[in-house]
Amino acid sequence: MDERSLLLLGLLLVQSQHGYQLNEFIERNLSRVTDMKKSTAYATLDRLCDAGFVDKHMEQEGNRPPRKVYAMTSAGKQHFYDMLRENLSHADQMNFASDIGMMFLDHLSRKEVLKLLESRLHQLQTQVDAYASAPKHRYGLGVDFAIEHHLVHLRADVTWLHSIIHRIKEDESDDGIE
Amino acid sequence: MDERSLLLLGLLLVQSQHGYQLNEFIERNLSRVTDMKKSTAYATLDRLCDAGFVDKHMEQEGNRPPRKVYAMTSAGKQHFYDMLRENLSHADQMNFASDIGMMFLDHLSRKEVLKLLESRLHQLQTQVDAYASAPKHRYGLGVDFAIEHHLVHLRADVTWLHSIIHRIKEDESDDGIE
């Protein structure tokens, strides 16, 4: 949640924007970096307002529906830098949903496990291709770093999964249950 | 959230347990695999009850406070296998909180960025040591796979962060803003 605030503040630091604009940008350019949804962005912006980190005011252009324009306050700038330093300097615990499944491997037959993991491997490889072919420099250097970071993890995952599949194939012990 | 249900069902598959027991086990043995909190486990168990996947009944031992014992139903078993197959066969999108910070690197001076990232690197290395020295076979092969998986990602992260730090040091362009 914290990093969602950081993202929104970072975007508002460059220029004031209205909600739709922020969400469009996130959807179009940052879908590989965050999965924050529209309504979460609005809720987070409201919280940032309550905390005094951004100002909100209505604006009307022509006779289009009125828009909420969000602008950084100076307290917000301070908070942005605080959060940024916190974010860059800390390695927070990662958790992988797929590890839960791995825990219960032995409840399925070896054959089925192999089929399932190979399907996962294919999807991973598709993701690798998507990230590898992502266009460069949409929003400064930082996004490229993030994409690269993702690729590193995806490739590590592919290698690991290969190894697991190989070991399960080689494993001549018993066949699992069910 | 889905993987939390999977975890609880998986634990209940082996034997019926009361809430405290489940939470103790998760805290003591699975803290490296999940970060689910006690209250989340109880809430999830309630939802699994409502869905008919587990039965709940009270039990009293001596004059200790009564306990809620959760037991898998046959619908629950089916659901467990469905979720397990789903979990093993799908590679869900990973998201890293730290990527958000990377996006805004250029708002800090190069010198400070290096200091912050080096601090992160140290923490990562501490985490690597913790996972590398984790005792084996607490709960079957699966947990070991999960620990190994974590290690792979942690090491990939260390390598990447090294590379980033190196590149930022080499980069003789300008010094960032602020």
Place this chain on the structure above:
DNA sequence: ACCCCAATAGTCAATAATGACTATAATGAA
């Protein structure tokens, strides 16, 4: 002139997750 659809700009009720809290029993130390 009229209609449909994509783009614009959000709202809201429902769900999920957690921190802080409650309450009792056994245990060991002073």
Place this chain on the structure above:
DNA sequence: TTCATTATAGTCATTATTGACTATTGGGGT
């Protein structure tokens, strides 16, 4: 014995997140 800890077993109010929904407008086709 009495008192403080720790272990046992949860509850609940608050916060966070999201899917589904509401409305309006501009523009293109016919």
